[in-house]
Amino acid sequence: MANFQKLIIPSDRVERLQYIKRMFAQATGSFLGDAWRGGRQEALRRLNTTDIQAYSRNRNFLNGDVSKLSPYLRHGCLTLHETAENVLQRFGAQSQKFVQELAWRDYWRRVWFEQGDAIFSDLEDAKVALGDKPLPDFIRQGITGLPCMDGFIRDLTLEGYVHNHARMWFAAYVVHWLKVDWREAADWFEHYLLDGDKASNHLSWQWIASVNSSKPYYFNKENLARYTGEKYCATCKINCPFDASYEAINDKLFVVNGASPAKTYRVDMPTKDALSTHQAVAIYVHDEMLSGAHPLLRRPMARIFVFDDFLHGNWPLKRLQFMADCLNELQDVEIWVGNTREILKERGVGQIITQDTPNRQLKALLEPFNPVYQPEVKFAESTISEKRLKRFSRYWEKVGAELFGEELMANDKK
Ligand SMILES: Cc1cc2nc3c(=O)[nH]c(=O)nc-3n(C[C@H](O)[C@H](O)[C@H](O)COP(=O)(O)OP(=O)(O)OC[C@H]3O[C@@H](n4cnc5c(N)ncnc54)[C@H](O)[C@@H]3O)c2cc1C
Structure with a gap:
């Protein structure tokens, strides 16, 4: 029996959440509920209603005006670039604190691209x-x-x-x-x-x-x-x-003096597999690009998303439901559950095009399909040397100056 299945995600939200619960009976944890709703529409609503000026003053307080945009940025409902552009246009220099926090995400992501699986050690x-x-x-x-x-x-x-x-x-x-x-x-x-x-x-x-x-x-x-x-x-x-x-x-x-030498930890990788012998080319929609505005989703070819056992097998129910909300807003995307490789072979795929990712496990999974990686939209144009990537302050010196100008950054230091 095939170890995979195509999902037809209901457009009605209540049905959708129930459907995901049924399809992922092994998933643990509580229902997503109304406090969180996945998708670009909700992401834009949050972005446009976050009080950016109050954020600069009170973001460190538990009841401060934080945006709660992180699940949306994580799944690509919004790009970091468009999020920063939005607030820069509306609030100019007053958005600096918020943009600087967005920059932390960009910074860690660049470190991941640069260091690969070393980030797990x-x-x-x-x-x-x-x-x-x-x-x-x-x-x-x-x-x-x-x-x-x-x-x-x-x-x-x-x-x-x-x-x-x-x-x-x-x-x-x-x-x-x-x-x-x-x-x-x-x-x-x-x-x-x-x-x-x-x-x-x-x-x-x-x-x-x-x-x-x-x-x-x-x-x-x-x-x-x-x-x-x-x-x-x-x-x-x-x-x-x-x-x-x-x-x-x-x-x-730190009563015990001295330092601990760096430790290395194991990373699970998918097994190696031979190159696919099929012909079709498809867009592979992965979990960092769940936006209807994504340029790859404009291409007239099959688009395939997989809830993959290796990638998402132990994700809690509410996160799977959040992703289902996001997927519900995408046009003409086939949604599957199972093993990515088996599904792509079943669909006759020999090559996939997808957004680049620092996730080496995902890349290893896609290797047999001769993947073409399109660069993701950049948060900032600056090229950051490995030395600058050592610490956020050195990264921000350059990226902050690109976004806010040398003068403002210099004033900040005074
Ligand atoms: C131990 C620890 C674990 C974390 N794990 C994650 C994680 O798995 N995923 C994740 O997205 N963030 C993680 N963060 C960073 C940060 O806590 C969250 O991004 C932030 O709390 C999300 O809330 P918000 O969207 O309301 O943030 P806001 O304060 O409104 O900030 C706006 C956006 O800027 C980015 N951002 C803000 N602060 C940080 C930060 N310190 N590092 C990276 N990006 C930041 C996020 O994308 C966030 O959505 C972690 C931080 C710590 C200390």
Whole structure:
């Protein structure tokens, strides 16, 4: 029996979400609900209603005016370039903070393109002694006993979205207080995110751990209480492990002097396969290009998307539903579930054209189909040398100047 199936995604949303639940009976986690709706239309609505000026002032607060655009940018509903253009045109220099955050995504992505699967291993020696404990069950179950951390785990596992500052506190707690191996924690964390992205996620965990930064990131109670608006601290009764000065925390966390040498981790790759002997040429729509405005979708040839076991097999239900929302807006795309290679062969495909990606696992999967990669739309034109890619500040010096002009950037430094 064939190990794949074509999906007919219902246009009615309620039916669509139910359909995905039936088709992916093994997928875990809760329903997507109304708070998130995949697709370009919703992405544009969010972009046009984000208060960019308020964002510059309050984005670090848990209740700040963040855009919640990350799942849309991750799946290509919007390009980073058009997002930046939109706010630059409307707010000029006042959009700088927001554009700088978009730039972080571009930066991590460029590092992924440059470094490939090395991003899954320590990029540098750690600047402090790191631990290598497995991720404890009390983290997986969200029962740490710390109301703040349990709250962040609930955001993660129930909503699939966590505020950036909370991601930083949580990762620091896991890596520095609990001494957990960052890689295991990063894999677990990414699994639940609607915006789960190998570059932004794994490189951020590395940044916190200090294997891709010049020092470890950690925080104290005062910082968490301020930016959460006392949401958790006001009623918290436990003996807080974060209630100390930065100096005292530093001495406690990094009591073992010295640094940890860089570690290498394994990456799962698909098996090798011979070149396809078929003739047809098709557009392969992958999960970073789910936009009806994508130029490749204007080409008059078969367009094929696959919910692939290797790529998406363990994704939670709500993320599959989010992608189904996105796919519902695309015209004339065949949607399949199963093994990409078997499906492309079944469709007689010998060559695919698709958007370029830093994802080497996806590329290895597509190798037998003689792929042609079209470059993705650039966030900024600047070419960034490997040396500049070492740190965001060096990258931003160049990209920021391209987007906002040398003068504004120089004023910023004063
Ligand atoms: C441990 C950790 C794990 C992370 N994992 C992911 C991930 O898997 N996927 C992901 O998209 N982001 C990840 N981030 C980055 C960041 O937390 C999210 O992009 C951001 O919180 C998304 O919320 P928003 O769209 O409301 O952001 P906004 O503040 O509104 O920012 C607008 C956009 O800029 C980009 N952006 C903002 N901050 C960052 C950042 N620090 N790094 C990269 N891009 C950024 C995002 O695309 C975001 O949508 C992670 C950060 C940390 C500390």
